[in-house]
Amino acid sequence: MLTGLPNRHALDEFFRTAQMEAMEKGTPLGALLIDIDHFKKFNDDFGHGVGDQVLRLVATALRERIREIDLPARYGGEEMIVVLPGANLATCTAVAERIRHSISERQIIRRSTGEVLRGITVSIGVGQFQFGEAVADLIDRCDRALYLAKKTGRNRVVTEVQLDQKLAAV
Numbered sequence: 001m002l003t004g005l006p007n008r009h010a011l012d013e014f015f016r017t018a019q020m021e022a023m024e025k026g027t028p029l030g031a032l033l034i035d036i037d038h039f040k041k042f043n044d045d046f047g048h049g050v051g052d053q054v055l056r057l058v059a060t061a062l063r064e065r066i067r068e069i070d071l072p073a074r075y076g077g078e079e080m081i082v083v084l085p086g087a088n089l090a091t092c093t094a095v096a097e098r099i100r101h102s103i104s105e106r107q108i109i110r111r112s113t114g115e116v117l118r119g120i121t122v123s124i125g126v127g128q129f130q131f132g133e134a135v136a137d138l139i140d141r142c143d144r145a146l147y148l149a150k151k152t153g154r155n156r157v158v159t160e161v162q163l164d165q166k167l168a169a170v
Helices: 008-025 039-046 048-065 089-105 135-151 160-169
Strands: 029-036 071-076 079-085 122-128 157-159
Touching: 008 029, 008 071, 008 079, 008 135, 029 039, 029 048, 029 089, 029 135, 039 048, 048 071, 048 079, 048 089, 079 089, 089 122, 089 157, 122 135, 122 160, 135 157, 135 160, 157 160
Parallel strands: 122 157
Antiparallel strands: 029 079, 029 122, 071 079
């Protein structure tokens, strides 16, 4: 309700349909897992009202930067997900960068005081569905890529390919 984005149930249904379609047609299916950087600090410093405003701003930015056929959804807490049917990893990465850039350019204004608050950034993990795998495996790769984005400085996009490169370097 807060963000106007679909819930987990709608996400699961959409993913199931998109997964079947990708396997039947041999088309790509990508996903972005998005986490608001330092979200807890917004809540702690400015209150939950401002935190809610940040969530709505990010949800709006997602809807503005994706296609009609894509699904943005609230995944949990300050995490959101976007499912991109027919989008390969390069396309998903470009969409993720547009989302990240769009959010970083926006400002939050505290309604009670008119004060402009510090910028909002997001970290994004990008993954590509592998035919025959469970959706949970795709989400897990997105989550690991998201974790790497946070670990390497936040406000960045990391793909599953970079996870493989990181493992090869170890």
